[in-house]
Amino acid sequence: MEQHTEPFRRRLRQWLPDHMPREDGPPRTGSARDPARHRELQRRLFDGGFAGLTYPAAYGGQGLTAEFQEVFNQEAAGYELPTLCNVTLGILGPTIVDFGTEEQKLRHIPAILRGDEMWVQLLSEPAGGSDLAGCITRAVRDGDVWVLNGSKIWSTNAHISDFALCLARSNWSLPKHRGLTMFIVALHQPGLDIEPITQANGDAEFCQEFITDLAIGAADTLGAENAGWEVVSRLLYHERNLAGAASPYTYGLVAEGTPVAPTAPELAEVARAAGTAHNNRVRALVAEAHALDAIQEQLVERIGTGIALGTLQATSGSLLRLFEITKVLFCSNASVDIARSEVVVWPEGTAGSLGGQFLMRQSAALAGGSIEMQRNIIAERVLGLPREHAPDVGVPFDSVPHNAPSTRR
Amino acid sequence: MRFDASDEQRQLGVTTRRFLESTVPVSGLRLLGEKNPAGFDRDWWRRAADLGWASLLVPETLGGSGAPGAGLASLADLAIVAEEYGRGVAPGPLLPASVAAWTLAQAEQSENVGAALDAIGAGEAVWAWVRGEGGDPWPQSPPSVRAVPAGNALSLTGTAGAVESGADADRLLVAVCLGDDVAHLAVPAELAGLERRRVSSLDLVRRHADLHFDGAVVPRTAVVIGVDRGRALLERQGHIANVVQCAEMVGAASRSFAMTLAYATERYSFGRPLASYQELKHRFADMKLWLEASEAAVEAAVAAVAADAPEAAARVSTAKLYVGRAAADVVQDCIQIHGGIGVTWEHDLHLYLRRVTTGRQLMGTPAEHTEHLASLLGL
Ligand SMILES: Cc1cc2nc3c(=O)[nH]c(=O)nc-3n(C[C@H](O)[C@H](O)[C@H](O)COP(=O)(O)OP(=O)(O)OC[C@H]3O[C@@H](n4cnc5c(N)ncnc54)[C@H](O)[C@@H]3O)c2cc1C
Numbered sequence: 001m002e003q004h005t006e007p008f009r010r011r012l013r014q015w016l017p018d019h020m021p022r023e024d025g026p027p028r029t030g031s032a033r034d035p036a037r038h039r040e041l042q043r044r045l046f047d048g049g050f051a052g053l054t055y056p057a058a059y060g061g062q063g064l065t066a067e068f069q070e071v072f073n074q075e076a077a078g079y080e081l082p083t084l085c086n087v088t089l090g091i092l093g094p095t096i097v098d099f100g101t102e103e104q105k106l107r108h109i110p111a112i113l114r115g116d117e118m119w120v121q122l123l124s125e126p127a128g129g130s131d132l133a134g135c136i137t138r139a140v141r142d143g144d145v146w147v148l149n150g151s152k153i154w155s156t157n158a159h160i161s162d163f164a165l166c167l168a169r170s171n172w173s174l175p176k177h178r179g180l181t182m183f184i185v186a187l188h189q190p191g192l193d194i195e196p197i198t199q200a201n202g203d204a205e206f207c208q209e210f211i212t213d214l215a216i217g218a219a220d221t222l223g224a225e226n227a228g229w230e231v232v233s234r235l236l237y238h239e240r241n242l243a244g245a246a247s248p249y250t251y252g253l254v255a256e257g258t259p260v261a262p263t264a265p266e267l268a269e270v271a272r273a274a275g276t277a278h279n280n281r282v283r284a285l286v287a288e289a290h291a292l293d294a295i296q297e298q299l300v301e302r303i304g305t306g307i308a309l310g311t312l313q314a315t316s317g318s319l320l321r322l323f324e325i326t327k328v329l330f331c332s333n334a335s336v337d338i339a340r341s342e343v344v345v346w347p348e349g350t351a352g353s354l355g356g357q358f359l360m361r362q363s364a365a366l367a368g369g370s371i372e373m374q375r376n377i378i379a380e381r382v383l384g385l386p387r388e389h390a391p392d393v394g395v396p397f398d399s400v401p402h403n404a405p406s407t408r409r
Numbered sequence: 410m411r412f413d414a415s416d417e418q419r420q421l422g423v424t425t426r427r428f429l430e431s432t433v434p435v436s437g438l439r440l441l442g443e444k445n446p447a448g449f450d451r452d453w454w455r456r457a458a459d460l461g462w463a464s465l466l467v468p469e470t471l472g473g474s475g476a477p478g479a480g481l482a483s484l485a486d487l488a489i490v491a492e493e494y495g496r497g498v499a500p501g502p503l504l505p506a507s508v509a510a511w512t513l514a515q516a517e518q519s520e521n522v523g524a525a526l527d528a529i530g531a532g533e534a535v536w537a538w539v540r541g542e543g544g545d546p547w548p549q550s551p552p553s554v555r556a557v558p559a560g561n562a563l564s565l566t567g568t569a570g571a572v573e574s575g576a577d578a579d580r581l582l583v584a585v586c587l588g589d590d591v592a593h594l595a596v597p598a599e600l601a602g603l604e605r606r607r608v609s610s611l612d613l614v615r616r617h618a619d620l621h622f623d624g625a626v627v628p629r630t631a632v633v634i635g636v637d638r639g640r641a642l643l644e645r646q647g648h649i650a651n652v653v654q655c656a657e658m659v660g661a662a663s664r665s666f667a668m669t670l671a672y673a674t675e676r677y678s679f680g681r682p683l684a685s686y687q688e689l690k691h692r693f694a695d696m697k698l699w700l701e702a703s704e705a706a707v708e709a710a711v712a713a714v715a716a717d718a719p720e721a722a723a724r725v726s727t728a729k730l731y732v733g734r735a736a737a738d739v740v741q742d743c744i745q746i747h748g749g750i751g752v753t754w755e756h757d758l759h760l761y762l763r764r765v766t767t768g769r770q771l772m773g774t775p776a777e778h779t780e781h782l783a784s785l786l787g788l
Contacts, residue, residue: 268788277788280780287783291727298705306412322698378697379690383670386685 005071008064012050012075019044020079035118035160038084042115045082052089052113054248056097060110066248073251081251087156088112090242090250092119092165095235099223104184108163121235122152122166122185122209126406129154129366130373132167132236133176133229134392134402137211139168139183141218141225146170146183148191148214151406156367158194158207161187165235166211167228172398179397180228184220191215199363201356236369237314243368244320246300260360261332264289270354274339285334292327299323315381322374328364332357410489411708422489428460429497435757438498442613447577449500449614451535457501458532462490466511466649471518472527473510481511481715484649488656488711495660495768498760500614502535502574504653508646509536509582512593515642516633525580525595537578537598539620540646540772543570547773548647548726548781552584552591554622561629563587563594565602565622571771575618576607582633584643590636591643600625612767613760648714648725650772655710655728658736658768659703665761666696669743683746692742699735706731723785726778733775736765 020041045051046060053069055061062068093112096105111117123129127136137150148168158164164185171179187194191214196204223231241247262270267286271277303320306312336343336358343355365371379385392400410422432453433441442448458464465487467473475483487507494503510529516522528534541553554567565585569575583594598605602625610617634642670693673684683689706728713724740762744751751758769775 268786271788283783283788284776284779286788287779287786288730290786291730291779291782294709294724294727295702295706295731298709299702302412302701302705302708309412311412319698319701322694323702326698372691375691375694376687378694379687383690383693383697385670385674385690385693386682388685388687 005067008068009071009075012072015048015050016076016079019048020076020081023078023080033084035084035157038082039115039118041080042082042085042113046114051115052093052109052249055093055109055113059097059105060113069248069250076251082115083251084157085112085115085118086242086247086250087121088117088119088161090247091121091235091238092163094238094249095165095231096222098234099182099231101219103219104222108184117163118157118161120155120158120161120164120187121239122155122158122164123232123235124152124154126151126153126208127403130370132232133180134397134400135167135169135180136402136405137166137168139170139181139216141170144218146181146216146218146221148183148185148211148216150211152209152211153197154206154367155209156206158187158209159196163187165222165231167232169397170228171226173396174226175394176392176397176400177229179226180232181225182222182228182231183216184222185214185216189214200359203356237317239368240317240321244300244317244324245296246304246317246320259328260357260364261328262335262354262357263331264293267331267334267338270335271338274342276338276340282338285338289327289331289334292330296320296323296327313382315377318374318377318382321369322371322378325365325371325374329361332361332364410492410704411485414485414489418486418489421486422493424460425462425490425493426496428457429493429499432456433497433499435498435760438500438614438760439754441500446607446616447574448610448612448616449502451532454501454535455532458506458530461530462503463506463532464510464526464530465490466507467514467526467530471514472523473514473530481649481717484652484715485711488652488707491653491656492660492663495657495662495761495764496664498612498614498661498764502537502578504650505536505538505573505578505582507653508538508650509580511649512582512642512646513595513633515638522595522633534579535574535577536580536582537572537575537618537620538646538650539569539572539575539581539583540643541567541569541584542572542771546777546780548644548651548722548778551586552643554583554585554620556585556587556592556594558587558629559626562626563629563631565594565625565627567622569620569622571608571617572620573615573617575620576605577616577618581620584639584646587636587639591639592632592636593634593639593642594627594631595633596625596627596631600627602626610767612763615764615767644722645714645717647772648710648721651725651729652707652710652714654768654772655703655707655732658732658765659700659707661761661764661768662703662736662739663700665740665743665758666693666700668758669693669746673746689746692746696739696742699739703728703732703735723782726773726782726785729773729778730775730782733769733778737762737769740765 052061053064057063123132128134139146139148164187166183166185169179170181191212193210194207196207198204267289271282276282303316335354339354380387461474464473465475465483468475468477506529513522513526544550544553553569554565556563556565578598581596581598585592602623604621606619608617608619674682676683710724710728713721744758750756
């Protein structure tokens with residue numbers, strides 16, 4: 001294994017200009033990203049030996065430490081990167097590496113690193129997302145196959161992806177956390193209807209899935225039958241890292257969906273464009289946003305060190321998530337303070353992004369576990385405060401009140 | 410403290426905490442402040458200095474307790490002591506002693522400078538750092554005292570506000586404007602033409618004075634850092650002082666937080682502990698985040714200042730603007746969660762609030778550091 005980052009950095013500096021396109025504007029995000037192009041970019045990285053830097057070599061990765069990914073992110077700034085693969089590379093892939101059988105890993109990980117497979121999480125349901133362990137999609141075993149029925153929702157980019165990890169209830173007489181199983185699901189097959197959902201800003205990035213008698217081979221569970229909660233917990237750990245800007249698996253800090261607020265440098269642009277850059281209150285807002293960026297960088301290092309040394313529990317990643325959420329909310333509010341009428345009126349034919357972002361502001365505090373859930377986790381699992389009373393703990397799930405399954409809209 | 414702090418650093422923290430708890434317990438601070446106008450006892454400060462605190466930024470080769478070399482490798486250690494200082498709302502001129510000792514260690518070494526360093530390190534001499542508050546906003550404000558050449562001497566004029574231990578110090582390290590430049594002088598505290606007027610301080614054991622120089626004459630040999638390095642050094646002094654202050658605020662706010670967490674777990678309302686209410690749990694979660702982010706901000710500032718990195722100024726202002734607000738917000742929220750008892754003289758929380766507010770307001774408010782950061786960013 002490579003020990004030193006400097007030779008790697010030199011190699012990368014030589015390789016990048018000949019193989020990766022330069023970003024010709026600000027990094028494209030959200031629905032402005034073309035999936036085919038991102039798969040192709042990922043493929044180029046793979047062919048150059050720069051895909052899956054921190055993935056095990058046995059499955060097509062480079063087997064390097066997180067430090068190399070950091071060097072990559074520094075050097076690759078300004079190049080167009082396959083950020084659309086971030087969820088696959090940062091959340092789903094690592095979970096498969098953690099829990100997959102040898103066969104599953106050999107089948108999927110190299111394909112993921114080549115850009116051939118994009119994955120999504122089918123976790124949230126119309127009946128609830130925060131209470132993930134209360135999932136009511138039904139999995140019934142019938143010999144060598146499982147048959148799934150139910151509905152999943154808010155799954156980002158499901159319509160343009162290939163595979164999913166799908167959580168379903170395989171046993172209704174066990175307590176809620178103990179009757180769940182995680183399934184590997186090919187997305188485009190009979191029994192699975194995927195319908196994009198139009199968001200408040202008019203984009204359509206997430207979907208609802210209607211699952212009707214979907215047959216899944218018994219070998220396609222990730223982890224054991226009824227051990228789904230263990231898998232989800234690990235998956236959420238990877239997700240918190242990604243959403244907390246601390247993933248060792250991904251390109252830069254671009255997280256899941258469309259950013260819903262300008263970054264600190266973008267705020268300075270907004271101010272210049274709005275002609276408010278010399279206003280002291282505006283300068284202060286921009287400076288504070290930069291300060292939050294700088295503090296976040298060190299906080300990621302601090303918490304990461306604490307977790308690595310075992311001083312902090314892995315759930316402390318929620319602190320990073322909470323910081324990211326509050327930073328985004330700060331930047332969102334700052335952006336509308338700094339800009340003026342252009343938030344609500346803009347020339348025909350142009351994007352009008354600030355207002356659109358503001359409409360989607362709260363998705364930053366919902367996607368990947370809401371801000372309230374992060375605070376619950378920190379209070380109960382980091383600080384050890386008393387847990388909320390929950391009538392559904394330790395009792396068979398079929399005796400617990402829950403929301404009704406949704407019918408097709 | 411960093412999670413990956415060395416064993417020696419952890420030990421330094423433990424020793425500092427034990428010494429403070431046993432010699433100046435928080436419960437005794439009200440009386441100490443009442444009895445002693447300086448806010449600290451000289452004998453006690455000598456014992457504290459025996460632990461090496463006053464000379465952490467002075468290398469061993471110059472008789473200090475810091476790491477070798479002219480660098481600031483021991484700034485991280487000083488930050489650890491400062492954090493404990495905040496945790497215990499401790500008395501004693503840690504900050505002015507550290508800045509003065511570091512500055513003297515940068516001066517051309519002579520018998521006099523060596524003796525002065527020894528006296529600070531041993532806690533024999535108390536120094537005040539005269540930089541000036543209350544005029545132009547920090548951190549760019551020029552020193553508020555001006556030196557004018559008068560033959561072979563310098564004549565000092567101007568008022569430096571809010572000088573820590575200004576009325577009680579034996580010696581003064583005075584930053585002055587000299588022409589268009591800045592120089593640093595070491596002078597006795599008793600000086601014809603200098604009036605030191607004690608002012609009231611919010612902190613019960615950290616006392617300040619306004620120093621009025623009205624044509625006080627000092628020999629040119631009082632210059633310890635000349636105009637060639639004066640301005641650069643002034644900036645670094647400000648960095649060191651703000652780092653110490655931020656670390657101290659983190660310590661004070663962390664201690665308030667821990668007390669409040671314990672209190673909310675033990676106190677009942679409507680048949681259940683306060684800490685079981687989600688509204689309060691969420692506030693604890695937010696406070697925990699602010700504290701961790703504050704620690705992170707201090708870590709980044711310590712590293713940048715110690716390395717004399719180009720981003721040191723930005724890191725320091727980032728830390729001060731964030732920690733200054735967060736620490737005060739945490740302690741205020743702790744008071745809220747305590748209910749009525751939180752706003753009483755009897756309860757210790759106001760001691761912490763006094764300390765973090767003092768740190769917040771001096772050497773640049775969060776608003777001033779935000780403005781400074783904006784300039785550094787070219788906004
Ligand atoms: C942009 C976006 C992308 C997403 N992508 C995906 C994806 O790819 N895959 C996927 O599976 N899901 C995805 N989600 C779903 C997301 O995880 C859920 O929206 C989220 O977990 C909240 O679930 P919910 O919408 O059902 O709200 P609910 O769980 O019904 O919660 C409603 C409100 O109540 C609060 N609340 C709930 N329980 C508590 C409690 N115990 N204490 C305090 N407050 C509580 C919540 O915080 C929230 O504010 C995405 C969501 C968004 C917005």
